[in-house]
Amino acid sequence: DLQDWCISRQLWWGHRIPAWYDADGNVYVARSEEEAREKHGLGADVALTQDEDVLDTWFSSGLWTFGTLGWPEKTPELETFHPSSVLVTG
Secondary structure (H helix, E strand, C coil): CCCCCCCEECCCCCCECCEEECCCCCEEECCCHHHHHHHHCCCCCCCCEECCCEECHHHHHHHHHHHHCCCCCCCHHHHHHCCCCCCCCC
């Protein structure tokens, strides 16, 4: 009985989902609103609203070791403690 797991939460703190929406419901994924505009050629006349949900705590918990080991650089510590290209948890 596997079911999809919702990765977002309706909280006021946490890692915000990096998605912006225009008035027509189009989704633009980027690290920032400025990057979304540049990446998709959107002018200042296009109103964008960032997704209001945040990622589940497991998402940020999984990033903790990467942040302390120097990611996104390829550091010796990262190679020692995460010696793979895929990390599956659960």
